[in-house]
Amino acid sequence: MSSMPTTVPTAERFRALGPHHLDEIADRYGLSDDIRETIRAVACVLPFRVNEYVLSNLVDWDDIPDDPIFRLVFPQRGMLDPADERRLAELARAPGDRAELRSLVRHIRDGLNPHPSGQRQLNVPHVGEAEVRGLQHKYRQTVLHFPGQGQTCHAYCTYCFRWAQFVGDPDLRFAAPTPDGLLAYLAVHPEVEDVLVTGGDPLVMSTERLRAHLEPILGVETVRTIRIGTKSPAYWPYRFVTDHDADDLLRLFEEIVASGRNIAVMAHLSHPRELETDPARRALARVRGTGALVYCQAPLIAHVNDDAEVWARLWRAELACGAIPYYMFVERDTGPHDYFAVPLARAAEIFRDAYRTLPGLARTVRGPVMSATPGKVLVDGVEEDGSGRYFRLRMLQAREPALVARPFRAHYDARATWLDDLVLTPDTPADIAAAVGTSGRSDMSGTSTPGTPRGLAGRARRRSRYDLRPAEASRR
Numbered sequence: 001m002s003s004m005p006t007t008v009p010t011a012e013r014f015r016a017l018g019p020h021h022l023d024e025i026a027d028r029y030g031l032s033d034d035i036r037e038t039i040r041a042v043a044c045v046l047p048f049r050v051n052e053y054v055l056s057n058l059v060d061w062d063d064i065p066d067d068p069i070f071r072l073v074f075p076q077r078g079m080l081d082p083a084d085e086r087r088l089a090e091l092a093r094a095p096g097d098r099a100e101l102r103s104l105v106r107h108i109r110d111g112l113n114p115h116p117s118g119q120r121q122l123n124v125p126h127v128g129e130a131e132v133r134g135l136q137h138k139y140r141q142t143v144l145h146f147p148g149q150g151q152t153c154h155a156y157c158t159y160c161f162r163w164a165q166f167v168g169d170p171d172l173r174f175a176a177p178t179p180d181g182l183l184a185y186l187a188v189h190p191e192v193e194d195v196l197v198t199g200g201d202p203l204v205m206s207t208e209r210l211r212a213h214l215e216p217i218l219g220v221e222t223v224r225t226i227r228i229g230t231k232s233p234a235y236w237p238y239r240f241v242t243d244h245d246a247d248d249l250l251r252l253f254e255e256i257v258a259s260g261r262n263i264a265v266m267a268h269l270s271h272p273r274e275l276e277t278d279p280a281r282r283a284l285a286r287v288r289g290t291g292a293l294v295y296c297q298a299p300l301i302a303h304v305n306d307d308a309e310v311w312a313r314l315w316r317a318e319l320a321c322g323a324i325p326y327y328m329f330v331e332r333d334t335g336p337h338d339y340f341a342v343p344l345a346r347a348a349e350i351f352r353d354a355y356r357t358l359p360g361l362a363r364t365v366r367g368p369v370m371s372a373t374p375g376k377v378l379v380d381g382v383e384e385d386g387s388g389r390y391f392r393l394r395m396l397q398a399r400e401p402a403l404v405a406r407p408f409r410a411h412y413d414a415r416a417t418w419l420d421d422l423v424l425t426p427d428t429p430a431d432i433a434a435a436v437g438t439s440g441r442s443d444m445s446g447t448s449t450p451g452t453p454r455g456l457a458g459r460a461r462r463r464s465r466y467d468l469r470p471a472e473a474s475r476r
Contacts, residue, residue: 134176
């Protein structure tokens with residue numbers, strides 16, 4: 001990686017680079033016309049945003065297009081249906097067809113499951129008859145709060161399951177203009193102990209704006225933990241180090257700790273390279289110095305980190321920074337899912353092979369986990385008996401607390417990538433089968449039911465890299 005400078009000048013202020021800067025980026029790094037046109041076309045549908053730190057410190061420009069960070073932040077061929085991608089490219093080159101382009105973009109987005117796992121239908125809470133804007137409440141003890149000013153990121157991940165937050169469509173967006181709705185909801189829900197402030201990335205906000213959302217929560221005695229979901233340690237670590245209000249941010253964390261609460265930074269780290277820079281390591285050290293906790297999580301994503309050695313390096317790097325490896329997620333069934341999906345059987349194998357190499361303190365990590373409609377479903381491995389092969393499954397979290405920690409099984413399917421690809425076994429407890437509902441299919445009669453493919457509505461599911469190269473996939 002000799003072509004990569006080690007730092008960006010620390011005096012440089014954050015500058016977001018998007019589709020309008022694509023030619024500037026492509027010329028600077030010598031991207032081919034084919035690559036730049038693919039990015040331009042796919043970025044009509046999926047959000048694209050990057051910044052100087054990512055470009056100069058994380059992407060290996062000698063390994064394009066195969067570099068994992070390049071695939072992580074730049075839209076790629078194969079993320080959309082090939083016919084759609086071709087038509088998008090044609091319309092993007094024809095300024096007179098803006099209306100047709102907008103219509104096609106909306107049609108494609110509607111087919112990409114923009115709100116997976118019942119987010120809009122099941123998670124939006126109410127006070128009385130009124131819907132509370134910018135909140136989600138799925139698990140009894142935890143409420144998600146989406147500050148309106150924090151619904152963007154320092155850079156966008158191509159796999160992000162919240163891509164719909166960033167495409168400029170208010171009908172697809174969760175956003176709370178103030179914390180007033182959250183406070184009203186907490187006042188009548190004393191069971192909530194944990195507020196997860198999320199986005200987007202709340203740390204794109206100034207500390208002053210962030211304080212306006214966090215400080216009032218300290219007046220709610222029943223809330224004992226405030227969590228902040230962020231990619232900033234990876235994509236803009238200067239937020240904690242040299243930004244003009246970085247010290248103010250750390251003081252805010254100290255004040256929350258002094259109040260007797262936990263403040264937990266939920267760091268989204270997708271690849272060990274994100275922790276190989278001095279600014280990233282210094283950022284985590286400064287956060288930990290406030291008394292804040294740092295937990296790390298990311299999905300398993302094809303083309304980026306679908307390799308046991310990569311995960312072992314990542315978890316060891318997190319531990320070395322004093323952070324806690326927390327979750328390996330299964331890539332959610334939204335957006336370019338077919339491009340990034342890793343079969344559950346392969347995911348369990350990758351997790352096992354990485355986990356067995358870890359020291360004890362890094363074995364805090366759990367996975368692979370599907371954050372599905374009924375809850376967080378752990379794929380606890382594959383077992384075989386005289387009747388066949390099965391996935392061992394367990395609810396780590398659930399809408400219904402009575403389901404938590406209870407095991408169940410599904411018939412083994414080498415191609416399954418999500419809960420709704422699975423057929424539950426006849427001995428599945430009735431309440432678990434009912435909770436899984438439309439997210440999975442129970443085989444209570446002892447006969448299997450073919451899966452209903454996801455992906456673009458009305459179209460056959462595209463074959464993943466694992467479908468195309470099963471022998472190679474089994475070796476990876």
